[in-house]
Amino acid sequence: MPSRSVAYRTKKGWTAVEPRKRLIEAGLDLFGKYSFDGVSTRMLAEQAQVNLAAITYYFGGKEGLYLAVADHIVEQVDGxxxxxxxxxxxxxxxxxxxxxxxxxxxxxxxxxxxxxxxxxxxxxxxxxxxxxxxxxxxxxxxxxxxxxxxxxxxxxxxxxxxxxxxxxxxxxxxxxxxxxxxxxxxxxxxxxxxxxxxxxxxxxxxxxxxxxxxxxxxxxxxxxxxLNDSYPVSDRGGRAEKRLPADTASRRKREVSDAIP
Amino acid sequence: MPSRSVAYRTKKGWTAVEPRKRLIEAGLDLFGKYSFDGVSTRMLAEQAQVNLAAITYYFGGKEGLYLAVADHIVEQVDGxxxxxxxxxxxxxxxxxxxxxxxxxxxxxxxxxxxxxxxxxxxxxxxxxxxxxxxxxxxxxxxxxxxxxxxxxxxxxxxxxxxxxxxxxxxxxxxxxxxxxxxxxxxxxxxxxxxxxxxxxxxxxxxxxxxxxxxxxxxxxxxxxxxLNDSYPVSDRGGRAEKRLPADTASRRKREVSDAIP
DNA sequence: CTTTATGAAACAAACGATTGACTTACCACA
DNA sequence: TGTGGTAAGTCAATCGTTTGTTTCATAAAG
Incomplete structure (x- = not known):
């Protein structure tokens, strides 16, 4: 079987970059430019020089690719x-x-x-x-x-x-x-x-x-x-006022929307 | 004829807000939340309680409504x-x-x-x-x-x-x-x-x-x-360096993308 | 009788996703 | 060293749905 993680040789003799990587690269570019909804799967497939079905095959769908792109961004920024x-x-x-x-x-x-x-x-x-x-x-x-x-x-x-x-x-x-x-x-x-x-x-x-x-x-x-230990903060109500510890008090119940609109 | 710019009485007896205004209000809300491509004309029509054809009728299309919303924002901000x-x-x-x-x-x-x-x-x-x-x-x-x-x-x-x-x-x-x-x-x-x-x-x-x-x-x-006439700007190359007047030199030839992607 | 407005239905195009046939690479077994 | 089977990957064609827009009938107002 062709490995999913190395470059391979196509029947035409090219040593092509993985479709996976090319799709993420295309997603990075297009999603960044036009937003999730502004990009179609066909645009992605064309820019990545990949068949339309590859998106579903590798990422389960458009949203999966989008999340993979987010992961990629984290990796890159972290690098x-x-x-x-x-x-x-x-x-x-x-x-x-x-x-x-x-x-x-x-x-x-x-x-x-x-x-x-x-x-x-x-x-x-x-x-x-x-x-x-x-x-x-x-x-x-x-x-x-x-x-x-x-x-x-x-x-x-x-x-x-x-x-x-x-x-x-x-x-x-x-x-x-x-x-x-x-x-x-x-x-x-x-x-x-x-x-x-x-x-x-x-x-x-x-x-x-x-x-x-x-x-x-x-x-x-x-x-x-x-730096010189002065404290010249202007007209603040009570400086260094007591605050609830961040961990215990009012821990925000976040609700990130599950569906991409 | 029913005026285009005042509230009017529908056949059901309501004094409804103009479809025009309701569409702009809906566009303001939806475009702001989901971006241009993230919103469909049907979403807009439903939120505005207006027939689908009204978008074309009043604004020439989805993009026209979007631009009208931009105008509305300018008016509001300016207000x-x-x-x-x-x-x-x-x-x-x-x-x-x-x-x-x-x-x-x-x-x-x-x-x-x-x-x-x-x-x-x-x-x-x-x-x-x-x-x-x-x-x-x-x-x-x-x-x-x-x-x-x-x-x-x-x-x-x-x-x-x-x-x-x-x-x-x-x-x-x-x-x-x-x-x-x-x-x-x-x-x-x-x-x-x-x-x-x-x-x-x-x-x-x-x-x-x-x-x-x-x-x-x-x-x-x-x-x-x-404010006290000091000039404590740090390690800047040449302070108050000569610059080309903004009007004559390199006036940027802007190209705002004409098409909404 | 013309103009303005509204509505349901339908339009072609584009959408995301799937299908099924096909090729390729790998490996167990002969 | 071949060989057949299996999984991985690719592709064109097509699915059903949704997209933005249009059509045409109808109603109300001047």
């Missing part, structure tokens, strides 16, 4: 940020990790996210699916979130928590992490608007550099204040 | 931010507008965007369409961008430019505006992830307040430095 994340996780286990080191690691991680994910053609394909899943989650959102979003967030949360003063509210720290992530995300999500306003053709290296500088500057503004 | 925007535009015409006043106006505008747009059920419906249009623009993106995104951006740019020191690069100012807008946008775009991480049920008033505090804090961090 990119995995080492960086492991480095942070290792550092976070040390008790000796101080504020300056944490801030340095955080900067490094964020710069890494900017330079490696912004403007890279491959990662752009992932983003369409990721963003759409955030807007209206399907089964695939679980895959993405638990696959790399949660680990990434935890690393960011962990570093941020070590930067700010001990009294800080846990929720406030997370919100600041989201804020800084938002500064990066907007360049992913709104490239159309940004390019229009700045007369950019795309995210050229010098443009990326400008983005990186601005975000890194803002990062200092967001977290630097606590 | 909300219009007065605020007019206030800013008026202030920007004054030569006497100084940094502090500009910063105050900017804060006010951003706080307005947070409190009026985040977590409001109505505005949530707009967002699905807006974000999807940014990811893969169709004809509707032009409507949205020129309708309210460009004016809003210009107001923000104008205020920001008056806050920073005169030597600042125009592009840098805009990037900082995008950054702060990203801090707001992420709470629109990634509610699923944010709620998961913070164990929030939704954007309750106290949660919104926490978000507002954090973003306003960061706004200070981003622009405050220039």
């Amino acid at each position: 990119v940020i995995g080492p960086q994340l492991a480095k942070v996780q290792k550092a976070l286990k040390k008790k000796t990790l101080d504020k300056e080191q944490s801030f340095s690691l955080l900067s490094e991680l964020l710069e890494f996210l900017i330079t490696r994910f912004l403007g890279a053609p491959q990662t752009d394909k992932w983003l369409g699916i990721i963003v759409r899943e955030q807007l209206s989650p399907t089964k695939a959102f679980d895959v993405l979130f638990e696959g790399f979003m949660r680990p990434l967030e935890n690393a960011l949360f962990g570093l941020a928590a070590r930067i700010v003063a001990p009294g800080w509210d846990d929720q406030d720290v997370k919100l600041r992490v989201f804020a800084i992530m938002g500064e990066i995300q907007i360049f992913h999500i709104s490239p159309s608007a940004i390019k229009r306003s700045l007369n950019w053709e795309g995210y050229e290296p010098e443009n990326l550099d400008a983005i990186r500088r601005v975000i890194m500057d803002n990062l200092k503004g967001i977290f630097t204040m606590s | 909300v931010i219009g007065p605020q925007l007019a206030k800013v535009q008026k202030a920007l015409k004054k030569k006497t507008l100084d940094k502090e006043q500009s910063f105050s106006l900017l804060s006010e505008l951003l706080e307005f965007l947070i409190t009026r747009f985040l977590g409001a059920p109505q505005t949530d419906k707009w967002l699905g369409i807006i974000v999807r249009e940014q990811l893969s623009p169709t004809k509707a993106f032009d409507v949205l961008f020129e309708g309210f995104m460009r004016p809003l951006e210009n107001a923000l740019f104008g205020l920001a430019a008056r806050i920073v020191a005169p030597g600042w690069d125009d592009q840098d100012v805009k990037l900082r505006v995008f950054a702060i807008m990203g801090e707001i946008q992420i709470f629109h775009i990634s509610p699923s992830a944010i709620k998961r991480s913070l164990n929030w049920e939704g954007y309750e008033p106290e949660n919104l307040d926490a978000i507002r505090r954090v973003i306003m804090d960061n706004l200070k961090g981003i622009f405050t430095m220039s």
